[in-house]
Amino acid sequence: MAIRKRTPTAVSLALQASHINALSNWDAHGGYRLLVATGSVRPTALSGQYKVSIKYQLGSSLPPRVQVVDPPLRSRGDTQPPHRYDGGELCLYLPRRLEWTPSMLISITIIPWISEYLECYETWLVTGEWMGSGVHPGERNEHAAD
Amino acid sequence: MVTAYAKVSHELERLLGLIAANVQLPPSLDTKARDRYETLTRFLRQSPLGKYPILVYAQGSYRIGTTVKPLSGDEYDLDFVMEIALPGLVEPGDLVEALWAVFSSSTMYRGMIQRRPSCIRVLYADEFHMDIVPAIPDAGHGGTAILIPRQSEDGALHWHGTNPRGYASWFESLPPRAILEKAMAVEPLPPALSAAEKTPLQTAVQLYKRNHHVNVTDEHLRTASVVMTTIAGASAGGVDTLGSALADLVESLGAYEDPDHIPIVTNPAAEYEVLSEKWSERAVFAAFGSHARRLRQDWQQLLQLPGRDFPAMADKLSEMFGEPPVTSAVKTVSAERQKARETRTLSVAAGGILVTTPTRHTNHPHTYFGD
Numbered sequence: 001m002a003i004r005k006r007t008p009t010a011v012s013l014a015l016q017a018s019h020i021n022a023l024s025n026w027d028a029h030g031g032y033r034l035l036v037a038t039g040s041v042r043p044t045a046l047s048g049q050y051k052v053s054i055k056y057q058l059g060s061s062l063p064p065r066v067q068v069v070d071p072p073l074r075s076r077g078d079t080q081p082p083h084r085y086d087g088g089e090l091c092l093y094l095p096r097r098l099e100w101t102p103s104m105l106i107s108i109t110i111i112p113w114i115s116e117y118l119e120c121y122e123t124w125l126v127t128g129e130w131m132g133s134g135v136h137p138g139e140r141n142e143h144a145a146d
Numbered sequence: 147m148v149t150a151y152a153k154v155s156h157e158l159e160r161l162l163g164l165i166a167a168n169v170q171l172p173p174s175l176d177t178k179a180r181d182r183y184e185t186l187t188r189f190l191r192q193s194p195l196g197k198y199p200i201l202v203y204a205q206g207s208y209r210i211g212t213t214v215k216p217l218s219g220d221e222y223d224l225d226f227v228m229e230i231a232l233p234g235l236v237e238p239g240d241l242v243e244a245l246w247a248v249f250s251s252s253t254m255y256r257g258m259i260q261r262r263p264s265c266i267r268v269l270y271a272d273e274f275h276m277d278i279v280p281a282i283p284d285a286g287h288g289g290t291a292i293l294i295p296r297q298s299e300d301g302a303l304h305w306h307g308t309n310p311r312g313y314a315s316w317f318e319s320l321p322p323r324a325i326l327e328k329a330m331a332v333e334p335l336p337p338a339l340s341a342a343e344k345t346p347l348q349t350a351v352q353l354y355k356r357n358h359h360v361n362v363t364d365e366h367l368r369t370a371s372v373v374m375t376t377i378a379g380a381s382a383g384g385v386d387t388l389g390s391a392l393a394d395l396v397e398s399l400g401a402y403e404d405p406d407h408i409p410i411v412t413n414p415a416a417e418y419e420v421l422s423e424k425w426s427e428r429a430v431f432a433a434f435g436s437h438a439r440r441l442r443q444d445w446q447q448l449l450q451l452p453g454r455d456f457p458a459m460a461d462k463l464s465e466m467f468g469e470p471p472v473t474s475a476v477k478t479v480s481a482e483r484q485k486a487r488e489t490r491t492l493s494v495a496a497g498g499i500l501v502t503t504p505t506r507h508t509n510h511p512h513t514y515f516g517d
Contacts, residue, residue, distance in 0.1 A: 024496045041498035045157045047456040074457075083514035091516025099512045112494040112509040116487065119500055120514075123480040126460040127473045131480040132487070134514025 008103035013058050019107035020054075026111070033058045038069075039111070043118040052114055056106065063100065064110050066090040073121060081121050082130050090117050094135065154389025158452050158459075161475050162388055165463065166352040167341030168471035171213040171222055175274060176338050179208070179224055182270065183335060186278070189255070190228055193248040199231040204335050205279075205310035207371055210317045211339055212351040214371075217359055217468070222274035227310060229281045229292055238264070238295035238303040241280045264295035264303065284309075291416060312415025317375065320347055321384040350391035351378045353467065357444075358437055360468050367433035373411050373421050377402075380414075396445045399438035405431065441466075487511075 013030030020028035020037050028037035037054040050071065056064040066089055073081045073088070083091045092113040093099035100109055120132035154162075171179070187202040206225040207213045213222060228245065245266050249255045260267040265279040284291035284307055296306035314336075341349070355374055362368045381398035383390060401409065408431050411422035425431040444466050451459035464472045486492035486502040493508045495501045 025498070039498075042453075043498060043500055044456065045155060045499060046161070046452045046459060048454045083516045085516050091514060092512055094513040094515045097513065099510070104510075109510050109512070111498075113512050115494050115498040115500050116483075116492070116509065116512075117514070118498075119480065119483060122456045123476055125457045126476045127480075129477065130514075131477065131484050132514055133484075136517045137515070 008101060010058060010102035011105060013056075016056070016106050019105050020111070023107055023111065026107075028054075035064075035106075037106070041111075041114055041118060043115045043122065047118070047122060050118055054106065054110060058102065063093070063095060064106060066092065066110065066114060068118070074125060076125055076128060081124065083117070083134050090114065092117060154387070154393065154449065155452050158448075159388045161463070161479065162353060162392070163341060163349055164475035164478050165467050165471045166344070166349045166356075168474045169215045169356045169467070170341065170352055171208070171215070171224075171274075173338065173340070175222065175272070178270070178272065179274060179276070180335060180338070182268075182276065183226065186226075186268070186276070189252065190248070193252075195228075195230060195244065195248055198233075201227075201229045202278075203227055203229070203311065205314070207355075207375070209310065209314045209336060210375070211336055211344060211348050212355065212371075212375060214352050214355045214359065215471075224274055224276045225279065226276055227279050227281050227292065227294070229283065231283055236282065238293075238305050241282070242266070242295050242303070245278065245280045263297040263301075287416065287418070290315075306419075307416060308419050309413060309416035313372070313413055316414045317347075317379055320379050320382045346386060346388040346391040347378065347382050349388050350395055351375050353392065354378055354395055354441075356467050356471075357441055360466065361437050361440055362433050364433070367430055369430065369434045370421065370424060372413075373424075376411050376414065376421060392445070396442055399442055402431075402438045403435045405435055 013033070013035045016035050017028040017030045017037070020026050020039075023039070025041070026037060026039035028035060030036075035054070035056040035058070037056075039052050039054075041050045041052050042048065043050075048071070051069045053067050053069055054064050065085075065087075067087075068090065073084075075081070085091055092110060116132065120130055124130045183202070183204070187200075190196060190200055190202060203209070203226065204224070205227050208224045213224075216222065230241075232241075242261075242264060246259075246261055249259045249266055249268070255268060258269045260269065262277070265277045268276045268278065270276070279294050281292040281294045284293045287307060287309070289309070290311040291307060291309045293305040294308055295303045297303055339348075344352075351374070355371055358368065358374060377398065378391075378395045381394045383394045405428070408425050408428075409422070410420055411425075413419040413421055425434065444462065448459065448462050448466070451462060460472060460476055483492060483500055483502065487509065490508050490511070491502055493501055493503075
């Protein structure tokens, strides 16, 4: 008898919004298959506040889209901040490693990762070094889990 | 307006402490300095001078644990005294000559020494030199007071009264007292203290000196390190934090901004010794006063930045202390967070602040991607 793996059930947008709204400085609401959340993040005690938005389409293959709205992320000379998609959204996990799936709560995955990204970004602005490691598209490590 | 006494956050104090650690004599060089000191002391005791009682001890910033890395191109300057109890009277020039003769007759030292007017400089290829100042006990003042050769403007050497061991005792007695027993006065070399073991006052002095070097780029216009240390020591209040030590110091600098009123700074352990002689050159005092004004302004501006704009705060710190030690300090703090991330002990507190004390939910592992 063949054993079929069950695909984990996606968390509903209502539940996603509920957990995000339980966090201080976050406001989320879910429409038809679209969750929109905005929040204020201060990654360290010495940092300023960043206004951040998350848009997540339930059922889409696209990851939650995270934008730093204000202040916008700055370049270092001619170099743009690393690990972002073409539209400037933060690229917080390696898709092929399934580090995030729709069965996970955004409030305890994506949102803490935003703080981590902003801390690395601030250090990168000051020092030129990205301390959080990571991979770039096409690099060998991208497919290590395959 | 933010006053000098506005509370300095723990996180900013941590960063300032790391900056100070990055500008002090590194442990590897301190170990070398101690080895060379031991060798030098043995050498002097076995030399013809060794038939008299000799005491060799550190003085200055190395003695009190406030060394500061010179700006690029210069070496660490470590100062030592060779105090010798000679019978009868001796001229200062004769004592310097005797010390020079001892070093230049040594196959080990002859190729690495320089004759300075009032001391012998021993040059070590790896980033520091040791100035050995010969001295005799100052019978007139007693105790630990000594007489050292000093060159006057006409080039002649005369005896100059000073008391470096007394000075070190004074500095170490200032509030807050070092908690660790091993930080108390120990002759002839102080114990090697890590940056974390330094008192707030020691760290404040290091940052102040570094800031002076960064801002007063003409060496000839710089005020002597011992004057700045004395001013810092005199300003010390009783609160045991780096922030308050710096605030007290910055506040006290207001007394030095009037170019027409030049105070006299004396050795607290030897009031007859004027430490601020160089201020008789108005340009030197003017540079000191200008730096004092700048530091007070920079401190005010710095205190407004934590919690508002981290990169701007780091820029201000770089302006004040130079980019390399600030960059290194920022990387150290970030590396600690990355280590916590790797060991799954990083989490997020209210407002998104990253903390390394594990809470109920530590952050899930993830890999930055994208380009």
